[in-house]
Amino acid sequence: MKAVFYQGSGGPEVIEVREVQPPAPKPGEVIVDVVAAGLNRADVQQRRGVYPPPPGASDIPGLEVSGRISALGEEVTGWQIGDEVCALLAGGGYAEQVAVPAGQLMTVPEGVDLVTAAALPEVTATIFSNLFMAAGVQAGESVLIHGGSGGIGTMAVQMVRAFGGLPMVTAGSQAKLDVVRPLGAQVLINYKEEDFVAKVKEATGGRGADVILDVVGAKYLQRNLDALATSGRLVVIGLQGGAKAELNLGQLMAKRAAVIGTTLRSRPVEEKSAIVRAVMTHVWPLVASGDITAQVGRTYPLDSAAEAHEYFDSGEHIGKILLTTAAA
Template identity: 75%
Template sequence: MKAVYYDGAGGPEVLRLRDVPAPVPAPGEVLIDVVAAGLNRADVQQRRGAYPPPPGASEVPGLGVSGRIAALGPGVAGFRPGDEVCALLAGGGYAEQVAVPAGQVLPVPEGVDLATAAALPEVAATVFSNLFMAAGVQAGESVLIHGAAGGIGTMAVQLVRAFGAVPMVTAGSRAKLEAGRGLGAAVLFNYREEDFVARVRDASEGRGVDVILDVVGAKYLMRNIEALAAAGRLVVIGLQGGARAELDLGLLMGKRAAIIATTLRARPAEEKAAIMRAVAEHVWPLVASGEVAARVDRVFPLAEAAAAHEYFDSGDHVGKVLLAVAPA
């Protein structure tokens, strides 16, 4: 089969399409003929040499795919060859086939075409596990979402709104803020022109926000804590602004606030399976009804993965960038 590898660390030019042996599903795994794969920030970090795959995971990038089941490993029940599915991966998505634990595979939601479904599993699992399972977002609470125009951000805005909470967003351009507004964001801040801490205080009459979903990390750490309300929760899922920062524990304790820092990729298969079950129960019905939708910006052929990364790096996208691997 054909698969994309990184020929060293660097920019999009290090991506190479190779012919490699097809995977064989192990016990408890399914083999998927990939139709489309999603690009993620983790793929870029891996390309730059900053985020290696977990032990035992494929070196091929790609954390979410859609496609059809080609074969079942020993002990797998509930699926049949030919089923249209999407899956959460620890790696291996930029390929014509991938083997994945069955617990990380879900049927494509009703009403979603097979290629578009590749935009769903990684972002839905990330957002639901962090905001609702870890941070416990409740109806009526306010949630500040940094980077609201990406795949994670566009899904987060929709789910926060769908569960009765109030989404606030930051983005770096008018167009991206308007995209957030169109998805249901109630309050919008341009981080290039405004101090989001001051704006949050104004919007909340000095109270602050209940939950912050942050992809920036160190650069925003203290400003995020300043923006939190009493008993607020800061959920850090990315380090685009660095990994090391000083923390004022007095401010954190005074607010009785919590910092939750998580990754999804390296979690044990059992934890990922539990998250995917929760996604199937709570998110898939919203997708099937049309209340929540996968936002796809552009689709590139697998052979043009380098061009897809170049576009992703530009920051111009709103929603997911996908790789088309096979006809849907």
């Protein structure tokens, strides 16, 4: 089968497509013939050498796919060969076949085509586990979403709005803000021209954001804390702006606030399986009704993975980027 590998660390030039032996299912796993795979920032960070796969995971990048089950391992129940699925992975998605723990399989939501379904597992699992399971977002609460026009951001805006929250977003251009406005973003902040702390305070009557979803990390830590409301929760899921910064504990305590740092990729299969079940229970009906939609910006053939990464690195992308196989 064809699969994508990184020849060392660096830019898109380290990407190559190789012919390798297809995987065989272990007990509790299935083999999925991949139709499409999502490109996520974690794949880019892995390519740059700063986010290696967790122990035991495939060196092949790719954290989400859609496709058809072609083989069942021992102890797998509830799934059949030929079922159309999408799946959350620890790696291995940039390939024509991938082995998936059965608990991380997801049905394709009603009304979603199989290629588009590849844009759903990572973003929905990331957002639901962080905003709703960890931070406990409630109806009526304000949620500041950094990077609002990307795959995570466009989905987070829709989910917060669908569950009764007030989505506020930052993005780096008016064109990107124009994309998230119709998705339900109610406060739009161009971080290159405006102070997001001041804009959040203005929009909330001086109170601040109840929850902040942050992909920047150290660079935004103090400003995020300034923007938090009393009893607010800052959820850090990315480190684009660095990993180390000083935290004013006095300010944190005075606000009775919390800082939550999480990753999804390295969680045990049991935890991922629980998140997947929660997403199918709470989010899939909203996708099926059309209240939440996958925002796919561009698709590329698997052989053009390097070109897809170049586009991602440009910072111009909006929504998800997908890689498709010959099975699409």
